[in-house]
């Protein structure tokens with residue numbers, strides 16, 4: 001298969017000269033057989049980057065290597081890449097067989113070889129029985145399989161996938177997610193997958209590239225991105241409901257580090273405190289909804305890493321309940337078991353797992369703990 005090396009890549013669209021580049025100094029090494037996911041909000045430059053790798057978009061600056069060959073000026077058809085799009089891009093008047101055979105016929109492959117290859121791949125994708133039909137005569141999920149089939153018959157070195165599951169219903173999406181991962185593992189084809197859906201990114205990628213405004217924010221495994229987000233953007237983008245951010249100050253007192261809000265102070269554990277540079281004063285404290293618990297406030301002293309708040313509302317989401325707790329001008333979302341019921345307006349004690357508490361510099365928004 002292939003490794004991909006992207007060095008100092010920029011894209012400035014000619015009709016958008018006065019705005020920031022669509023892709024800004026993008027650097028990435030993708031390993032052979034790796035499943036890498038580009039994720040970020042709409043307009044962050046994911047598709048543009050993918051299209052430059054495919055050769056469908058010109059490069060303003062920088063280099064792309066496939067294995068050790070620079071491909072900046074190599075036509076798409078010579079890159080040994082297969083693309084799968086959101087809209088499937090099937091030929092409506094050709095049977096599924098002919099759709100899958102199309103690129104093999106262009107390559108002037110022998111008839112029996114085409115037959116063998118298409119049937120073989122169709123079997124892998126469980127669409128063997130549908131090959132005589134037209135794309136209009138099958139379901140969305142089946143169409144997506146045909147699009148995949150068309151990509152894999154060519155035995156490409158690299159798959160590029162642009163939101164391939166976004167036209168499917170939620171249930172089908174989950175199923176195809178798993179099937180795609182399995183297929184990719186089986187074939188071992190280096191895959192670059194674009195999505196704006198953070199759950200897709202978390203569940204599919206060996207590594208995730210989080211982008212915003214044309215700039216890479218972080219590249220890491222799903223676990224590290226979730227637990228050690230590089231900055232406030234990543235922390236807020238990955239995870240649902242998102243991480244809670246509370247504005248406060250870091251105060252050093254008697255050898256301890258406190259996170260001070262107007263209404264309470266929390267002691268930062270010593271090992272976390274040891275990592276934080278003394279120069280940081282104004283910060284956002286970050287804590288995920290699942291790293292807090294709530295209980296009714298009984299009127300006593302508040303001990304431990306806790307603060308008082310008032311329940312504003314709650315949402316039931318299957319097995320979980322998201323509880324909105326207000327304190328002064330701030331609010332946090334706490335994830336509790338759905339069986340836990342709390343009245344709106346009730347005063348509660350919110351307790352934090354301080355070993356999961358992160359600090360972000362208020363100005364640069366980088367994680368500092």
Ligand code: ATP
Nearest residue numbers: 013015016022041042043044045046047048049196
């Ligand atoms: P989405 O998830 O909405 O597809 P994306 O992350 O894939 O978004 P791109 O499509 O790569 O983002 O777009 C990145 C930026 O480049 C956006 O600001 C977009 O408006 C701009 N852009 C994309 N294509 C062109 C074009 N042909 N001409 C000018 N600007 C463009």
